[in-house]
Ligand code: OOG
């Protein structure tokens with residue numbers, strides 16, 4: 001078997017050069033713990049290139065997403081400053097293999113969170129909530145993967161954009177969500193699609209990622225996971241997500 005360090009280099013290079021690779025599990029026997037180790041090692045390479053860890057993304061927290069990719073387990077990945085896109089910015093399609101976009105809800109933390117925490121404790125650590133979108137770009141050919149593959153590949157994360165922050169002291173358990181491409185709705189859902197209540201995703205982040213990272217930190221952004229299935233991105237598109245009561249977030253695609 002290849003070393004985890006070698007496999008981390010493979011996924012990191014695939015991401016860095018936007019080249020599709022075969023699934024790791026085609027040739028390696030990997031369990032989920034080893035996959036998270038590969039993710040950690042591949043992110044170490046990015047930190048060495050100057051990127052900084054600024055949060056965590058949760059994945060497969062909705063049935064729509066699980067059904068789309070055929071993996072039925074909640075996963076998480078690391079967000080770096082280089083992955084963040086400015087609200088309204090245009091991303092370059094060429095920098096990705098086969099990017100998709102999905103509507104999400106983001107949390108901003110004002111206090112650390114770690115381990116088994118109650119919803120009340122978690123709420124006390126939240127500074128704000130915002131409409132957001134994640135760019136996912138599996139480095140695996142045809143966007144096909146098994147659980148250890150996607151985890152090793154930083155849970156497909158490759159970019160994210162966050163809209164205006166709102167105070168979290170409001171009921172955000174069942175807010176309507178519309179994602180539009182060029183003004184046409186392509187996905188419709190509710191924040192309830194995220195584990196029945198997006199707060200559950202934050203609790204999972206504290207439990208799973210918090211454990212691995214020595215806690216979620218104040219100032220971090222936690223992406224709660226795709227609310228609907230993801231939509232493929234093509235040059236020239238303008239994508240906008242509106243979440244009821246929270247406002248809109250948008251992104252363009254160039255090249
Ligand atoms: C896996 C990542 C899932 C989400 O929000 O559910 C994810 C993928 O769809 O490639 O980011």
Ligand code: MG
Nearest residue numbers: 059134225226
């Ligand atoms: Mg996502």
